Amino acid sequence: xxxxxxxxxxxxxxxxxxxxxxxxxxxxxxxxxxxxxxxxxxxxxxxxxxxxxxxxxxxxxxxxxxxxxxxxxxxxxxxxxxxxxxxxxxxxxxxxxxxxxxxxxxxxxxxxxxxxxxxxxxxxxxxxxxxxxxxxxxxxxxxxxxxxxxxxxxxxxxxxxxxxxxxxxxxxxxxxxxxxxxxxxxxxxxxxxxxxxxxxxxxxxxxxxxxxxxxxxxxxxxxxxxxxxxxxxxxxxxxxxxxxxxxxxxxxxxxxxxxxxxxxxxxxxxxxxxxxxxxxxxxxxxxxxxxxxxxxxxx
Amino acid sequence: xxxxxxxxxxxxxxxxxxxxxxxxxxxxxxxxxxxxxxxxxxxxxxxxxxxxxxxxxxxxxxxxxxxxxxxxxxxxxxxxxxxxxxxxxxxxxxxxxxxxxxxxxxxxxxxxxxxxxxxxxxxxxxxxxxxxxxxxxxxxxxxxxxxxxxxxxxxxxxxxxxxxxxxxxxxxxxxxxxxxxxxxxxxxxxxxxxxxxxxxxxxxxxxxxxxxxxxxxxxxxxxxxxxxxxxxxxxxxxxxxxxxxxxxxxxxxxxxxxxxxxxxxxxxxxxxxxxxxxxxxxxxxxxxxxxxxxxxxxxxxxxxxxx
Numbered sequence: 283x284x285x286x287x288x289x290x291x292x293x294x295x296x297x298x299x300x301x302x303x304x305x306x307x308x309x310x311x312x313x314x315x316x317x318x319x320x321x322x323x324x325x326x327x328x329x330x331x332x333x334x335x336x337x338x339x340x341x342x343x344x345x346x347x348x349x350x351x352x353x354x355x356x357x358x359x360x361x362x363x364x365x366x367x368x369x370x371x372x373x374x375x376x377x378x379x380x381x382x383x384x385x386x387x388x389x390x391x392x393x394x395x396x397x398x399x400x401x402x403x404x405x406x407x408x409x410x411x412x413x414x415x416x417x418x419x420x421x422x423x424x425x426x427x428x429x430x431x432x433x434x435x436x437x438x439x440x441x442x443x444x445x446x447x448x449x450x451x452x453x454x455x456x457x458x459x460x461x462x463x464x465x466x467x468x469x470x471x472x473x474x475x476x477x478x479x480x481x482x483x484x485x486x487x488x489x490x491x492x493x494x495x496x497x498x499x500x501x502x503x504x505x506x507x508x509x510x511x512x513x514x515x516x517x518x519x520x521x522x523x524x525x526x527x528x529x530x531x532x533x534x535x536x537x538x539x540x541x542x543x544x545x546x547x548x549x550x551x552x553x554x555x556x557x558x559x560x561x562x563x564x565x566x567x568x569x570x571x572x573x574x575x576x577x578x579x580x581x
Numbered sequence: 582x583x584x585x586x587x588x589x590x591x592x593x594x595x596x597x598x599x600x601x602x603x604x605x606x607x608x609x610x611x612x613x614x615x616x617x618x619x620x621x622x623x624x625x626x627x628x629x630x631x632x633x634x635x636x637x638x639x640x641x642x643x644x645x646x647x648x649x650x651x652x653x654x655x656x657x658x659x660x661x662x663x664x665x666x667x668x669x670x671x672x673x674x675x676x677x678x679x680x681x682x683x684x685x686x687x688x689x690x691x692x693x694x695x696x697x698x699x700x701x702x703x704x705x706x707x708x709x710x711x712x713x714x715x716x717x718x719x720x721x722x723x724x725x726x727x728x729x730x731x732x733x734x735x736x737x738x739x740x741x742x743x744x745x746x747x748x749x750x751x752x753x754x755x756x757x758x759x760x761x762x763x764x765x766x767x768x769x770x771x772x773x774x775x776x777x778x779x780x781x782x783x784x785x786x787x788x789x790x791x792x793x794x795x796x797x798x799x800x801x802x803x804x805x806x807x808x809x810x811x812x813x814x815x816x817x818x819x820x821x822x823x824x825x826x827x828x829x830x831x832x833x834x835x836x837x838x839x840x841x842x843x844x845x846x847x848x849x850x851x852x853x854x855x856x857x858x859x860x861x862x863x864x865x866x867x868x869x870x871x872x873x874x875x876x877x878x879x880x881x882x883x884x885x886x887x888x
Contacts (some may be wrong), residue, residue: 420599424859425866426825432859434602435847436611514723518828519726520844532724539730539833546734553727555753568718576815 311573321524324562328378330530335375341368343527355547362547364537370548374481374555375411377529378426382522382559383447385511392449395505396456401487401495404456415461418454427451427513441530444523448510463495504570506565515556531556586875592744596867604860605649608852609642612656618850619662637732663849668857672839676861678748679838682830685758690765691816697766698773702808703800705778713770725826729760729833746795753834761830765819770817776808810880817873821866 312318347367350425355362361370372488403411421429433447467473468491476486515532517523526537531552538548608615616632617624633639635647638661651660658668697717701710736756737745747753780786781804789803790796830838835841839858846854 289721304875328856416595419596420603423596423600423863423867425821425862427828428825428859428862431825431828431843431847432607432855435855436607438612506720515724516726519724520829520832522844522847535727535730542730542734543738546738549727549730549734553724553730554726556727557719559723560724561718564718564722 305576312569315566315569315573320575321565321567324558325566326395328382328559328562329370331375332379332382336379339369339372339375341372342527342531354545361551364534365541365545366484370534370551371527371564373534374531374551375395376478377379377531377534377552378555378559380441380524380528381511381515381531381556383505384441384448384514384530385563388445388448388510388514389452389503389507391445392452393456393499393506395449396453397460397495397499399453400457400460401464401491404461405483406488407465411461414457421451421454422458424451427516430513430517431520431522434517438526439517439522441524441528443516444514445518448513451513452506452510453508454534456499456502459498460495464491467491467494497570501567501570501574504563504567508560508567511556511559511563546563582878585878589874591868591870593871595676598651599862600860600863600867601650601653602646604648604856604863605857607856610744611850611852613850614638615619615852618852627681653857653860658852661846661851663846663851663854668853671842671854672857672861674691675837675839675842679824679827679831679840682748682761682827682838683820683837685754686762686765686823687816687820689758690769690789690819693759693762693766694769695773695812697770697778699800699805701770701774702777703753710774712827714774717767720763721771723763725760725764726833728763729756729830732756732760733833748834748836748838756829757834757836760833761826765816765823768815768819772812773808776811778805780804780808810877812861813880814873814877816867820869821862824862824865832879 283401309495318562345365345366345368350359350363350367351365351366353359354362356576359369359371360398361374364370364373399414403414429451430444430447433450434443437443474487476490481489514523515530515535518525518530518532519536521536524533526533535549538545538552541548606793614629614633615636616629616638619632620628629826639643640648648869656669660666661668661671697713701713704710733745733756736742742752743752743756748757758822781800786804789799794803824839827838828843830836831838831840832844841860843855845859848851
């Protein structure tokens with residue numbers, strides 16, 4: 283009976299989808315990488331705070347309690363209070379979700395567009411490829427937050443526009459990386475074989491190209507989320523992103539800088555939380571790069 | 582080599598055209614009529630029409646674009662909508678401040694990053710390596726404007742060592758340079774470490790050691806020279822990032838540079854100044870990348886020049 287079922291299994295069990303198989307491999311090397319594991323736990327922790335925190339600690343954006351303004355951290359107010367007497371700890375808990383969601387949403391949006399452009403460009407090549415890549419070069423000519431800053435200055439400052447602006451600045455780096463990987467894979471023999479067997483482009487792209495370019499996309503994604511969080515909070519700090527009284531972390535820093543002479547704690551904590559978010563994604567990015575990049579040596 | 586340089590320079594042309602189109606369109610995709618913005622909310626129709634006429638806003642968009650490019654090539658960016666001064670007169674004094682800030686920060690991050698990276702690589706897995714890499718990771722993850730605020734609080738407000746704001750005197754330079762340079766130092770340290778580790782494991786280093794060359798000389802003369810090649814690329818990319826990053830640093834320390842100018846004029850909707858500043862930064866960034874690319878090929882003889 284047992285031998286029978288065994289042979290059955292070996293006969294009928296389809297080999298796992300290449301994507302699943304590679305995921306398993308990634309998971310193994312991921313687990314071995316300390317920085318990735320620490321980063322993953324930190325992000326899980328942050329997500330728990332985002333999901334539960336605001337429910338336990340509700341805030342009123344218009345709350346003003348001048349009797350308790352600019353208080354230093356204490357038992358009642360762990361991170362102290364700001365110029366309006368609002369509890370900074372509660373605001374930071376809410377702000378964490380806002381800042382992190384801008385970082386993740388903009389990366390997702392820009393990443394998806396970038397991946398589509400990159401695969402299209404790499405797979406089909408030709409004139410469209412040349413034009414698209416020149417456009418990407420142009421976008422890459424604006425260093426750092428400059429492109430997002432220019433776009434926000436045109437569209438106006440709001441959370442939504444901030445997400446769009448950062449997403450646009452994410453597109454070229456994703457497109458370039460994905461195009462390169464697509465180019466490398468599309469001329470491999472097995473892809474030719476697939477084509478000869480009559481597989482449609484769509485099928486080849488989804489079943490073979492996309493899974494094999496997934497690792498650079500994932501690495502770039504986590505690295506870009508870190509950068510996007512810095513851009514989002516930076517632009518909000520400049521008054522070009524999410525505006526106070528929203529507890530976005532950069533906006534809180536911008537609020538606090540006016541009181542830096544008498545109440546330094548207002549600027550201390552939101553900044554620490556931004557750093558924690560960025561640190562977590564950088565750790566994951568480092569770990570994933572080591573785990574997913576076949577060229578990287580395991581040091 | 583010359584062939585490579587020529588081709589690389591030719592590749593710049595479409596990029597620069599694209600950059601100019603993008604910067605030019607900033608003003609035109611902005612909601613609102615520029616003439617209205619200049620004249621103010623309640624200006625009479627006559628004034629608005631006059632301004633439209635004077636700026637040639639009624640010309641076809643392509644005519645306006647070519648006029649913009651023709652002038653921009655001669656570094657003429659029109660007049661400010663707010664101060665009525667020629668834009669370049671407003672821009673250049675502030676440009677030098679930002680350039681100074683960026684150059685000092687580059688030197689700072691190179692110095693700190695190289696030393697930290699070399700120590701880390703030479704003593705791989707030691708406590709100093711782990712410590713340096715941890716600090717670098719934090720440096721990389723810190724929002725630079727927050728670091729600036731913290732430095733200001735500790736060293737200017739609490740300790741009174743440095744003036745909290747401004748630019749010019751040596752005391753005023755230190756905090757902004759640390760603020761702007763720390764992220765770069767962290768990146769350079771990580772890059773130097775991994776590049777050094779790559780080089781140190783190579784045969785010719787073992788040969789040098791076997792010959793009896795002193796360890797210090799092996800590291801500095803044999804290994805570092807080759808390990809620096811990838812670092813050059815990073816420094817080039819960093820420099821552009823610094824020009825853009827100075828927007829935040831200048832805002833924190835109230836430095837009258839180009840970064841602060843951009844933000845102030847975005848708030849005041851003074852588009853010619855914003856356009857010119859963004860264009861200048863983008864062009865410098867593209868040129869620095871060109872220089873880096875060429876020097877990379879020059880330094881790394883193994884890279885095939887014609888591929």
